[in-house]
Every structure is written in structure tokens, then in C-alpha cells.
Amino acid sequence: MRNKDTKVQYLCLLKRLYRESRNDSFTDLPFVDVISHFSKIIRWSKRKRSYDLKDNKFCFLASFEITDNIGQGYFKSARDEFRPNLLDRRTLAERRNPKEKTEGDIEKTHFVIKIDEHTREVIVLLEFNHFGISINNFINYIQKFSKKIDSENEVSTRYKITFGMIPKNNFLTELENFERAKVAEIYIDKQLLGNEALEFSQRIFEIKQDIKLVVSADTKASITNFGIDLFNTFKGKRNKGINRIRIKGIDRNGNETFVDTSFMGKHDFVDTIRNVETGESESSDLLDKMKIIIENF
Numbered sequence: 579m580r581n582k583d584t585k586v587q588y589l590c591l592l593k594r595l596y597r598e599s600r601n602d603s604f605t606d607l608p609f610v611d612v613i614s615h616f617s618k619i620i621r622w623s624k625r626k627r628s629y630d631l632k633d634n635k636f637c638f639l640a641s642f643e644i645t646d647n648i649g650q651g652y653f654k655s656a657r658d659e660f661r662p663n664l665l666d667r668r669t670l671a672e673r674r675n676p677k678e679k680t681e682g683d684i685e686k687t688h689f690v691i692k693i694d695e696h697t698r699e700v701i702v703l704l705e706f707n708h709f710g711i712s713i714n715n716f717i718n719y720i721q722k723f724s725k726k727i728d729s730e731n732e733v734s735t736r737y738k739i740t741f742g743m744i745p746k747n748n749f750l751t752e753l754e755n756f757e758r759a760k761v762a763e764i765y766i767d768k769q770l771l772g773n774e775a776l777e778f779s780q781r782i783f784e785i786k787q788d789i790k791l792v793v794s795a796d797t798k799a800s801i802t803n804f805g806i807d808l809f810n811t812f813k814g815k816r817n818k819g820i821n822r823i824r825i826k827g828i829d830r831n832g833n834e835t836f837v838d839t840s841f842m843g844k845h846d847f848v849d850t851i852r853n854v855e856t857g858e859s860e861s862s863d864l865l866d867k868m869k870i871i872i873e874n875f
Contacts, residue, residue: 582852584859585706586868587713588744588841590699591691591720596736608700609739610693613649615724616642620651629719634659637711637719640686641861648872649691650865653719655711656682685710686858690868692875701744701875703868705859717741742826743835749809749823752837756827759802762793765822788821800827812839841875 593609619627620642628638635657642651660682661675687710692701704716711719721739728735753759765788795801805825812820826836848867851860 580852580854581849582859583847584850584864585847586871587704587706589702589704589713590742590744590836591702592700592740592742594738594740596738606740608693608698609720609724610698610700611724612700612720613644613691613693615720615727616649616651616691617644618727619723627723629722631655631711631715633657635682637715639719645869646873647693647695648869650689650869652686652688652705652861652865653711653716655685655687655715658682686861687711687716688859688861688864688868689716690865690872692872694875701872702741703872705864705868713741740834743829743833744838744841749837749839750806753802753805753809753825755830756800756802756825756835757830757832758795758798758800759805759825759827760795760800761826762801762805762808763824763826764791764793764808764820765789765824766791767819767821801825802827809839 591609591612592606593611595605595607597604616639619639624638628636630636635655637653637655640652640654642649644650658680661677661679663672664675665672685707686705687707688705690703693699694701702716704713717739724739725735767788793801793804805823808820808823812823822838822840824836824838826834829835848864848871850867851863852858853860
């Protein structure tokens with residue numbers, strides 16, 4: 579056995595409800611059904627849970643289980659109709675590939691899912707495998723089969739599954755890379771309600787510890803500079819009772835993303851055991867280590 583560095587990506591999984599009219603705002607909810615839906619999908623036949631991708635690729639949910647309220651599993655994917663001859667590294671001898679045209683090399687893509695017990699946010703750690711399934715493949719798979727499950731149970735399917743990338747580097751660096759910062763969420767201590775400036779009742783023990791203040795940018799405007807000032811206040815010696823900051827926006831590739839002071843400094847790579855014969859990461863080892871990471875989120 580040898581070790582290898584396996585890259586992981588951090589996502590926040592969302593369910594976006596369709597608008598009733600163009601004047602309405604989008605409503606994004608944590609997609610908390612994902613674990614129960616995966617639990618149903620894994621019980622279907624392989625044929626029923628298979629999904630066609632682009633460029634002659636296909637995939638299916640190959641493993642899923644729930645341990646300590648955390649979902650974990652992996653997809654298997656392959657590309658068929660591609661069977662070039664084989665070349666020996668030692669002798670450079672070439673021979674015909676014995677694969678059938680309907681067969682392809684298996685690629686695994688591992689993931690773990692956690693639903694935060696306080697915020698109900700759905701956090702996903704997804705293995706980055708260039709030859710496996712992408713983030714969009716993962717999202718499209720969930721959406722297709724979740725809507726199938728909901729339709730069979732007469733639950734509304736007027737939604738789409740979307741996601742936000744969770745950056746892990748320096749907060750200000752990530753924020754400055756935004757194409758546009760749209761919404762700032764500031765979580766402040768409830769004790770501020772009883773201070774002299776606000777003059778609320780001192781009886782605040784029934785209120786949750788954190789109060790969320792939401793600041794939205796005007797249409798097409800950006801609140802990046804506001805976010806920078808806010809973060810500098812948060813990091814200062816007198817942080818004004820600010821416990822956490824999250825800023826949502828659009829990155830330079832047009833993807834929805836956000837930065838969050840509670841997510842900074844997470845690991846990009848997981849050191850895993852590699853199978854010498856196949857070159858694959860050992861699934862049990864990788865999933866155990868990904869589970870440890872997500873438990874500490």
C-alpha cells in the first residue's frame with residue numbers, strides 16, 4: 579500500500595424554490611432531504627439508479643450509508659465506446675484492448691454529507707476526481723432522482739438543486755476575488771439587544787444566542803468594500819459583538835459562492851491509502867478521513 583493526496587471540495591447544498599412571478603425573489607432552503615433520498619436510491623437496482631453523462635460517460639450511486647448522522651458513499655462512473663490499444667511501459671509493446679465497447683475503466687468519486695444540527699445547513703465534502711464525476715454531475719444526479727422520489731410521493735417538484743462553493747483560504751483574498759458581493763449576513767451576540775444604544779428589554783434569555791442581520795446590495799451593485807470593513811471590525815480587538823460573518827456573491831466564473839469566517843483554514847487534501855494494483859484510493863480509509871473532517875465543521 580502507498581499513500582496519495584486526494585483533493586476534496588466543500589459545498590453547501592441548497593434547494594431553490596421556483597418563483598411565482600418575476601417580481602418575487604428566489605427562496606433558497608437547505609436541501610435536508612438529500613440523505614433520506616440517497617438512502618432510498620441505494621436500495622434501487624443498479625439499472626434504475628444509473629445516470630447518463632456527456633461524452634459517453636455514465637454513473638450510478640454505488641455505496642451509501644449513514645453513520646453518526648453523517649451520510650457517506652461513492653459513485654462509480656466509466657466511459658464506454660473508448661478502447662484504444664494498450665501500451666506496455668517496460669517493453670513499449672502494443673496489444674489489442676480486451677475490453678468490450680460497452681465497458682469502461684471504473685472511477686470512484688467519494689463524498690460525505692452533514693446536516694448542521696443548529697443551522698440545518700447541508701455541507702458536502704466531495705472528492706475531486708478529474709476522471710470521475712464533477713460537482714455539476716453530482717448536483718444533476720441528486721436533482722433527477724430527488725424529483726423522481728418527490729413526484730412518486732406527490733410532493734412538489736417546483737425547485738432546482740443548486741450549491742455554493744465554500745472557500746477555505748484567507749477571507750479577504752476570497753472576498754476580493756468575487757465578481758460581485760450581493761448579501762452579507764452578520765451574526766451578532768444577543769446581548770447587544772440589551773445595550774444602551776438599542777434599549778431593548780433586558781429579558782433576552784429566550785432569544786437564541788446569535789441574531790442574524792442581513793444586508794443586501796442594490797440591483798447590480800456590490801458590497802465588497804462593506805464586507806472588507808466588516809471583516810476588519812470582526813478581527814479587531816473590539817469586534818462589537820460580531821460572532822460570525824458570511825458574504826454571498828458570484829465568483830469570476832459566474833458561480834454562486836460565499837465566504838464564511840467559520841469555514842476558513844480547512845484542508846484541501848486528504849492523505850489516503852492507495853491500492854498498489856488499481857491505483858485507487860481505498861474507499862474505507864478515504865471516507866473515514868473525510869468523515870472526521872466534516873464532523874469538525
